[in-house]
Amino acid sequence: xxxxxxxxxxxxxxxxxxxxxxxxxxxxxxxxxxxxxxxxxxxxxxxxxxxxxxxxxxxxxxxxxxxxxxxxxxxxxxxxxxxxxxxxxxxxxxxxxxxxxxxxxxxxxxxxxxxxxxxxxxxxxxxxxxxxxxxxxxxxxxxxxxxxxxxxxxxxxxxxxxxxxxxxxxxxxxxxxxxxxxxxxxxxxxxxxxxxxxxxxxxxxxxxxxxxxxxxxxxxxxxxxxxxxxxxxxxxxxxxxxxxxxxxxxxxxxxxxxxxxxxxxxxxxxxxxxxxxxxxxxxxxxxxxxxxxxxxxxxxxxxxxxxxxxxxxxxxxxxxxxxxxxxxxxxxxxxxxxxxxxxxxxxxxxxxxxxxxxxxxxxxxxxxxxxxxxxxxxxxxxxxxxxxxxxxxxxxxxxxxxxxxxxx
Numbered sequence: 001x002x003x004x005x006x007x008x009x010x011x012x013x014x015x016x017x018x019x020x021x022x023x024x025x026x027x028x029x030x031x032x033x034x035x036x037x038x039x040x041x042x043x044x045x046x047x048x049x050x051x052x053x054x055x056x057x058x059x060x061x062x063x064x065x066x067x068x069x070x071x072x073x074x075x076x077x078x079x080x081x082x083x084x085x086x087x088x089x090x091x092x093x094x095x096x097x098x099x100x101x102x103x104x105x106x107x108x109x110x111x112x113x114x115x116x117x118x119x120x121x122x123x124x125x126x127x128x129x130x131x132x133x134x135x136x137x138x139x140x141x142x143x144x145x146x147x148x149x150x151x152x153x154x155x156x157x158x159x160x161x162x163x164x165x166x167x168x169x170x171x172x173x174x175x176x177x178x179x180x181x182x183x184x185x186x187x188x189x190x191x192x193x194x195x196x197x198x199x200x201x202x203x204x205x206x207x208x209x210x211x212x213x214x215x216x217x218x219x220x221x222x223x224x225x226x227x228x229x230x231x232x233x234x235x236x237x238x239x240x241x242x243x244x245x246x247x248x249x250x251x252x253x254x255x256x257x258x259x260x261x262x263x264x265x266x267x268x269x270x271x272x273x274x275x276x277x278x279x280x281x282x283x284x285x286x287x288x289x290x291x292x293x294x295x296x297x298x299x300x301x302x303x304x305x306x307x308x309x310x311x312x313x314x315x316x317x318x319x320x321x322x323x324x325x326x327x328x329x330x331x332x333x334x335x336x337x338x339x340x341x342x343x344x345x346x347x348x349x350x351x352x353x354x355x356x357x358x359x360x361x362x363x364x365x366x367x368x369x370x371x372x373x374x375x376x377x378x379x380x381x382x383x384x385x386x387x388x389x390x391x392x393x394x395x396x397x398x399x400x401x402x403x404x405x406x407x408x
Contacts, residue, residue, distance in 0.1 A: 026102030036164030252292030
């Protein structure tokens with residue numbers, strides 16, 4: 001169903017307008033991300049149909065939204081009756097066929113390419129030929145997902161960040177087959193939802209989950225080497241570098257099952273590039289079911305509202321400001337190198353790379369701006385020092401960073 005009274009699109013065409021697109025949005029997956037996206041769409045005025053293979057997940061999601069929206073209304077952040085109005089626009093679907101009236105469907109299910117492919121195969125015959133099929137994948141190939149569809153030009157990646165109602169960034173990742181009309185409509189829709197969309201190439205991890213890998217990976221490497229323990233590393237990155245959370249506290253918050261899976265996916269998708277190699281230390285946490293806050297234990301132990309570091313991840317080396325500076329230089333220069341390489345390979349524009357890292361993961365500043373402040377030559381010198389010490393491709397300098405450092 002279309003809500004533009006004087007225009008019915010021909011088969012294979014898609015609507016694009018600067019006016020509010022009053023359309024039915026389908027959401028598949030009622031976990032934290034799916035329910036968050038549903039709340040965003042309903043708040044923007046859309047009718048939303050929410051489906052999950054587990055019916056109890058939808059009921060739980062609706063109860064969670066009712067509580068959250070009620071709190072917002074109590075605090076005056078929603079008008080009187082606003083919470084009820086938003087919730088009234090969200091309808092649970094008992095079957096996948098309940099999404100047949102949707103004009104845009106966003107899937108937010110488990111991060112597994114084969115499962116997502118199966119979903120799109122089952123979904124496409126049920127919806128209108130004009131319905132946009134979007135994936136919230138954070139690291140998988142949108143092109144591979146689109147390839148299973150009869151109309152692959154309608155598929156696109158819309159990667160939201162958690163919690164979706166709060167985080168402004170959305171990475172727009174077109175498949176190789178995605179039409180420009182669909183890209184424009186998706187971008188317009190995201191802006192109407194109050195989001196800040198950035199265009200990215202369909203490459204593993206897009207901007208944020210690729211560029212952010214060293215924040216976790218290099219911190220884990222420093223820990224595994226015994227250079228510093230988790231509290232020292234977290235302290236250095238928060239107190240000296242200005243990050244809101246240290247890497248180990250953040251991994252615990254994200255969940256090691258999620259964080260490790262993204263790292264492993266990016267590593268495999270980049271043909272086992274050592275820059276993205278996962279850590280056995282984190283893998284063992286996943287195998288032990290110590291997933292972080294959600295399980296009560298990860299790098300920290302969570303009890304009675306407090307977090308205490310697990311002593312096995314500490315070292316006898318006392319924290320000093322000099323040690324903190326060494327930690328910051330090593331982790332931040334690896335982040336800068338990754339951002340420079342993303343720019344070198346045309347993953348996104350300079351502006352969008354810095355915007356993505358500040359809006360998507362709350363970095364204190366854009367990494368390319370950070371490179372300017374430190375000086376590209378200084379960054380190259382640090383990276384070359386690490387490469388000379390370890391002789392690993394993990395520390396190879398981006399050609400663009402070296403070029404700028406050499407003044408070319």
